[in-house]
Amino acid sequence: MPSPIKFCEIAGSVRAKRARRKEARPGELLAAALDLFVEKGFAATRAEEIAQRAGVSKGTLFLYFSSKEELFKAVVRENISVRFPEWRAKLESFEGSTAELLRTFMTQWWTHVGDTPVSGITKLMTSEASNFPELAAFYESEVIQPGDALIRSILQRGIVRGEFHPVDLKYGVYTVLAPMLFLAMWKHSFGPGKSGPNKLVPEEYLAVQIDTILNGLGVRPASPLNTKQLP
Amino acid sequence: MPSPIKFCEIAGSVRAKRARRKEARPGELLAAALDLFVEKGFAATRAEEIAQRAGVSKGTLFLYFSSKEELFKAVVRENISVRFPEWRAKLESFEGSTAELLRTFMTQWWTHVGDTPVSGITKLMTSEASNFPELAAFYESEVIQPGDALIRSILQRGIVRGEFHPVDLKYGVYTVLAPMLFLAMWKHSFGPGKSGPNKLVPEEYLAVQIDTILNGLGVRPASPLNTKQLP
Amino acid sequence: MPSPIKFCEIAGSVRAKRARRKEARPGELLAAALDLFVEKGFAATRAEEIAQRAGVSKGTLFLYFSSKEELFKAVVRENISVRFPEWRAKLESFEGSTAELLRTFMTQWWTHVGDTPVSGITKLMTSEASNFPELAAFYESEVIQPGDALIRSILQRGIVRGEFHPVDLKYGVYTVLAPMLFLAMWKHSFGPGKSGPNKLVPEEYLAVQIDTILNGLGVRPASPLNTKQLP
Amino acid sequence: MPSPIKFCEIAGSVRAKRARRKEARPGELLAAALDLFVEKGFAATRAEEIAQRAGVSKGTLFLYFSSKEELFKAVVRENISVRFPEWRAKLESFEGSTAELLRTFMTQWWTHVGDTPVSGITKLMTSEASNFPELAAFYESEVIQPGDALIRSILQRGIVRGEFHPVDLKYGVYTVLAPMLFLAMWKHSFGPGKSGPNKLVPEEYLAVQIDTILNGLGVRPASPLNTKQLP
DNA sequence: CATGAATGAGCTTTCATTCAT
């Protein structure tokens, strides 16, 4: 005779299976939404299409996200916002030179953001910001400001430790930001169409930019503006 | 009492005026479309609004352009490729130092392109490139490649004359391009919403970037990466 | 050879025909909307159905009325609001006794409102008021208040001329209103299902009510509370 | 350490409690539905909300009632026909004057029906009658006809005892009914929104109506049509 | 029995495009 415990365990696992399914849905929807938003833009992506790609019906999407805008915000939070604490922690525990810190930061950004679909969000927001003011404000406070603060902290660290010239932080931030934004935009607009000898190799481009920035900040690198010296 | 024929003669002169304006119609539509596409984006601009601003009816728009997409393509085609010959001529007749040439080039770009509605085309194209691959290819060959060649020529001039380090031109071009593209995008997306102490002043930003680039190219400027030295 | 005048006349008539068509649309839509709103209620009536019954497409409806609520408001204005000025004029130019005025008012109301689909609006608003607060507020100011004022004026006239007892106008108004509202409600809810000897004959019911009211107001009628005396 | 069996015993007692509540479920659902239908109307009440208020899940609701419409019908059926036997008994054992009986009847109706949520049923039924013809017929025979008979009996009593004029009972009934229906409708539609000097005070309104009716029936009250005589 | 995750028909509203005039 099966012990009653058995019964209770089964009841528990049933609920657990359902719960697990329910918990998986948002993730599947967010993944589908990220792909489609990046591919077609916010306005041009239909809610039903996202649901379809996630393997659920239109109604289910709205069971988990109260509107298309909320879904987009969740995509941003899930893929960008959540990274800032980790990045900040890394920054604060970093022990090497600030030049190395900046280099690490920008390189890692490329590996973990720029070279993934997530960078499409940056392109998308830059493109559609003016049409969705509420979304733009959200992105401003959720991504731009923390990102700005992060870069600012790095530069500040370099200045405080006497590694960098005391620069105007406002433009220092943009100097770091511009190449990253440029890469994100390029990758998602003209990048794909380009090939041949002029094709931009992001890692190389970024390395050149980092050297240039560090040079501008007073740190003497081996070779400014390019890695491969012409003969 | 005026004969009714008189009235119809007036109608005739109206017709004449119409005929005269007929030639101008596409141009007026293109101008209106440019303004609106830049202001609100492609999807958010209503065909009727364009027609209204051009002073014609919705039907007339579709008489000249078979669809909204075709109109968009025409807008982009019509507003580019026009300045390159002039710029190339200026470049070739320039007599000062190449540092000065580069500074002039970027400053003039801001004055005559970046800070005018024309920069909206850049933003527009970058935003919509993935939705109009055919147009993106056209833009690539009509704008990006000539622009690339122009900047390349400037850098080459500097290297040949011994003013610049011999850098890898491919990345040198992007180093010049990125701040310009960044400014154009910023101006048309998050720029307008921002104010306060962090507001980007394009002329200052550009000056900082120019100094940094020239510094990276081996030209020693007075103050790298910032204009206002901290004490 | 046809005179040019001919041409101009034709052009004129063409425009006229179109204009006439355009002017007819709102009326057709309003008529269809009245029928359907009364038949099925505001919420349960689909916009497309209204358009269909008016012989146009869904889109056309929204060409003339910016929303379903606006369409409803227009139905109310067209069928009720517009009558108040006329009614007020009649009231002010009426020369007979106030008893006769009240009798005329209520009888005419039945003929021109109560016994037409328009009374369905009253039923509809009473039923759905709490679900559409904005509509309820509109109806309150557009119909209830003017109606209240009209009845109030009649009673006032009777009191001033010494024909009626000086009653509390607030309840006087409701005393007049209640039978009318009752009839409207009855007709559109239980009325249709009832037949046989107990079936309410509105004209008779109204006559009895008028007598009762006048009696209550101090005017001595021939037979209070009923017209047909039992033997 | 408590044996796991204990836990399952608890589960067992939970099941017992469930079974006990099972009997109550339909009642709880009906009560919740009554409240919500009255408050928001049939269409605007969401099934889930009813379930929530009854403390069960959406699925359970459909276990007991096959559809929202069936639930509505059950709500109406459940809340009527209960008071008539009691009222009829009171009527038949009443010993005072018929004027007093009528006054008592209408006053008590207000206290025990009109001024309670039950009057919401009246409003509900009147509003939705045309959408539920079957239910309307049911209501007609279960509520309207017994109510009609009750009022008819009162008037008959007055006439037989020589207290009232011999009136046409058909319209006499509606004369009594109309103010009550009016109050019920008013309370649930425009009533709540209104305040200020024109706000209807039900008890006063009813008193005025009773006086008027009695006056019409030949019973001389102190002050017809109003309670507060102007000087 | 009870649950609640999932469904999808249905609603209002928008707007590129057509075509009779």
Place this chain on the structure above:
DNA sequence: GATGAATGAAAGCTCATTCAT
């Protein structure tokens, strides 16, 4: 050529109803 009334395909979102657990 020019007009603008008319169209109808979408789109976002809701909610009664179902059914696996």
